[in-house]
Amino acid sequence: MELLCGWGGAGAFSDGKLTLSPRVGGFLSDFIAEPELKDLIRQADETYLSFGAPPEVLGRSSDRTEALYREAKLAGLEFIPQEIRHLGTENCLPLLTRMRESLGKKVEVFFETPVKELRAEDGRARGVLLGDGSSVEGEFVVCGPGRVGAAWIKNELERLEIPSVPSPVDIGVRVEAPAPILQKLTDLAYEAKLIYYSKTFDERVRTFCMNPYGEVVTETIEDIVTVNGHSYARKRTENTNFAVLVSSAFTEPFRDPIGYGKYIARLANLLGQGVIVQRLGDLLDGRRSTPDRIQRCITRPTLASAAPGDLSFVLPYRHLKSIIEMLEAMDRITPGIFSRHTLLYGVEVKFYTNRVKTSPALETRVQNLFLIGDGAGITRGLMQASISGMLAAEEILRRMK
DSSP states (O other), X not given: OOSSSSTTGGGGGSOOEEEOOTTXXXXXXXXXXXXXXXXXXHHHHHHHHHTTOOSOOBOOOOHHHHHHHHHHHHTTOEEEOOOEEEOOHHHHHHHHHHHHHHHTTTSOOOOSOOEEEEEEETTEEEEEEETTSOEEEOSOEEEOOTGGGHHHHHHHHHHTTOOXXXXXXXXXXXXXXXXXXXXXXXXXXXXXXXXXXXXXXXXEEEEEEEETTOEEEEEEETTEEEEEEEOOSSOOOSEEEEEEEEEEOOXXXXXXXXXXXXXXXXXXXXXXXXXXXXXXXXXXXXXXXXHHHHHTOSSOOSOTTXXXXXXXXXXXXXXXXXXXXXXXXXXXXXXXXXXXTOEEEEEEEEOOOOEEOOOTTOBOSSBTEEEOGGGGTOXXXXXXXXXXXXXXXXXXXXXXX
């Protein structure tokens, strides 16, 4: 089953975290004032609620979250409070199905119809060229290729001479530990956003996609198998998982961070024939994990297909060192996470489209060509991706009046 393409993209089979904070999930605040962005978040949230999103909001601020913020500072971490509406993996697909059924009464939706090229003439959008050689003409073109389309849209931007700059690539591991170890964080924040700057390399390291009582899963991008995680609203495991990602921004002359990330992921696949799992203790001792060592681990892996191995053969030293330092810092606020029984799965990679200079409505220098979602390299999460579509739609409606 394809998890990253189709209706809803990666969101259809994610665990559906709708972040209600303007500081999380993208960079729309770079050109939208915070009060306006908060109002757009409210509008998008109301839409999700109308299609069946649960009413409960997690991670609301309290005296305890303020105490956690101070505790994180003392550990060398930045804790970013956020409110989340958690759909749950089992609820995303039904919700998106209801959205599709509603839109199906108003628009035509074509599946398995790949777009080969964006068409433009005299600086204006003209439509798209399909993979079978046919064309679809239109006065406006809204392009939302998602992360899986990052390489394709990069090539299209270059062909259309639309300036862009490479976005960072996030490379790291999926961490899994017994849920009680992280309960202090997940009870307060559900998904704790923590940022750390490594002492050795001054690299930006962050937690991402924390899944209380969740499970580790694989995802496929082209021919590459990487790792991810999700959690259900009702079904529970005994573990919590989250990603620790190191952001790498490259300088000239290198301009292919996507290719670099794919290279690292392919290396893991070469060594482990898929995803590799390693005990933190084995990594620190400079030895690979074996099936027997994983069997003796008190953290029971939720991804049974992961191959025991050695991540030091895959991840660059600066990444491994930064990840280890991050887990050491986290151990000061969540004792036990830096245990030898903590499991590390690799690799997890987040590809981002080149950052494109756009108008606040996400229009490119090609008139009437809009890039939404991760297409412009500006959004990251479901909520800001949703809002980007609203911005483009409102501008198109204004011009059509």
